[in-house]
Amino acid sequence: MVDIPYEGIPGIPPAEVPDVELYHPRSWWTRYVFSQDAKVIAIQYSLTATAIGLVALVLSWLMRLQLGFPGTFSFIDANQYLQFITMHGMIMVIYLLTALFLGGFGNYLIPLMVGARDMVFPYVNMLSYWVYLLAVLVLASTFFVPGGPTGAGWTLYPPQAILSGTPGQDWGIILMMSSLILFIIGFTMGGLNYVVTVLQARTRGMTLMRLPLTVWGIFTATVMALLAFPALFVASVMLLLDRLLGTSFFMPSLVEMGTLSKYGGGSPLLFQHLFWFFGHPEVYIVALPAFGIVSDLISTHARKNIFGYRMMVWAIVAIGALSFIVWAHHMYVSGMFPQFGYFFATTTLIIAIPTAIKVYNWVLTLWRGDIHLTVPMLFALGFIITFVNGGLTGLFLGNVVVDVPLSDTMFVVAHFHMVMGVAPIMVVLGAIYHWYPKVTGRMLNEALGKFHFWVTFLGAYLIFFPMHYLGLLGVPRRYFELGDATFIPSSAHSLNAFISVVALTVGFSQMVFLFNLAWSLFKGEASGGNPWRATTLEWQTPETPPGHGNWGKELPVVYRWAYDYSVPGAAEDFIPQNQPPRATQLIQGAAS
């Protein structure tokens, strides 16, 4: 066996990129507010996303109050109900999950995990956050404008989205579109940074195939977002023009409030194609970072290397690529050319292959592992179960003949909440419990964390399992109240009330988590630099929390992949990525 000779450190090529000089903040403002440090930007992103996410959480309580106890709460009328639905969906999918995974976790973890000092263009990264904040403020402002936020449903389908009769037709829809356009501009600035940092700014020895899967997930999701958001951008611009200038891109000629509208000749289907060309990849933009993070959580807390790393990477890439050719499975009942269904059902079901590879690999990683049931691990296990459940109902909805009767029922609501609501949120929560010590230097309280997990996990099942049954009964989604339809038995109504009670309980129990976050910041047990005894680079920083520039004087050098857990013969059950092989050999020699 012949080694390739390298200069300098054996086994590691010399640095290809000179160390960059960072912007050093000189004042409180540039250190904490207009900060160019990815870690501060990450925290800003996370706090903003959480804040607007709490608004969406409260909206879901109001919706559940109405659904569980129709007619009881006079302060919720049908228009408001539609507005709650719309804003809840839009905020949760885009302004919370996308921003939190990519803007929050991406900003914090990418530079640390690849061994960079910061993102490649910190100034642009900072702008990204401020444009995102502006988008959130514009979105939040719709609650206070005349007519309120739009009630068009989060899919914003024209023609109804911009016709009178839909709540928020005056201002809500205009501001919603503007906010989306701003979000996309802001995201693009951040997303370009994440992609270039992963591709071009890794430290010595960090090949792509040594990246932790977290980075792979976030990286692939960002690439997808950069290619999928353009479709939403274009759809938003065109819908905005339809609403403001009276163009007819999406608007057929129709009668509005008894009179023939000014519109004519447009195609509502075109909007649906554009929207779902964005919308389906969006599901995986949220899911892929979750896949990546959960792989690392499982490997670390089961003290075992991830099973089939190379296949995991290829599965992430394959899912990302396939998700661009499945979008019309959201449109089986839209009136598109029916035979398209064959193609889109086939591609949809093909995605099950790489996804199943991932699930099997997670389970095989756990197999005979040294499983520590820490809070992050509990959430990771909760994710696997929830994701499998949600994925299985996806097989129903992916098939045209099964989807047609289930379309627009509570079954769909239950499916997507399981698979892209609860499952990624499980990972978000697990990841916060996992990385909070790195961000703050303190552990989150474990007892509160376990309580939080069990309430959230069991609660999610009590909420969404019965919802599948409601959907099979034919209970429609987005209805303000069900009335006295004969096909809906009275048990369905009591089930709805039950779901509402559980949903409110689970919602309130999240306050325990928020309390934990705040309390542990000051009173939490000091964590040290590497409380989970993990291998990846972010746990090897000289300071905790990592200082400006992350690494002190010298960038770390990577000698191995991210999953050297329980290596036979090693002195400890983990070997950090930046530990040179000679040292291992010495430790091994001492141990034997």
Add this chain to the structure above:
Amino acid sequence: MAETVLTNPGQSPARPEGWRGVADDWASDQRAFKNVSWGKAMMWIFLLSDTFIFSCFLLSYMTARMSTTVPWPNPSEVFALNIAGKHIPLILIAIMTFILISSSGTMAMAVNFGYRRDRVRTAALMLATAAFGATFVGMQAFEWTKLIMEGVRPWGNPWGAPQFGASFFMITGFHGTHVTIGVIFLIAIARKVFRGDFDVERRGFFTSRKGYYEIVEITGLYWHFVDLVWVFIFAFFYLW
């Protein structure tokens, strides 16, 4: 000695064959694209994203044009001008296209002189490019004015499908915005080149980072892209 194995764990000593080798090359240490700077990589990826935006605009326009039941106005007639008593179809668009493509030529020359650190010629050629771009936008403004005077509106026009005006104003407007942003960037960078910022490694006002002559090439990438997009708009909107 076992050292050869230990010093290089995780890296196979021989280069693998086939796709595995391709993947390993792409996944290689530190950088996926060797000798590509961060700025250039970022511009390329941005342009890829922007390609998707323009593709969506053009596909939407084509969908509207193919599905409309009302006749589509004939672009050769709509965009004809009477010059010296002669009726010449698409003449203005032809001139605009010529100007924009010429500006790509001056831009390419500016990049060349930039790498030779010829400050004056680089700045002059960039300004020439910007002037071509501004001329293009000016002619676009003339075209818009002419169509508006003839009664074309985003919601309708005298000759047929209302989506004609809507698509026209939206697509050329979005492209014109790109050209305008390009002109502003060209002027800003030309000023920096002329002042010698990249020779003395002066720090940027916003980013407080040093600039390099490569930024001329990166600006050029954007400019060529905007040109290329125009070729597609020309083909799909005017020539169809």
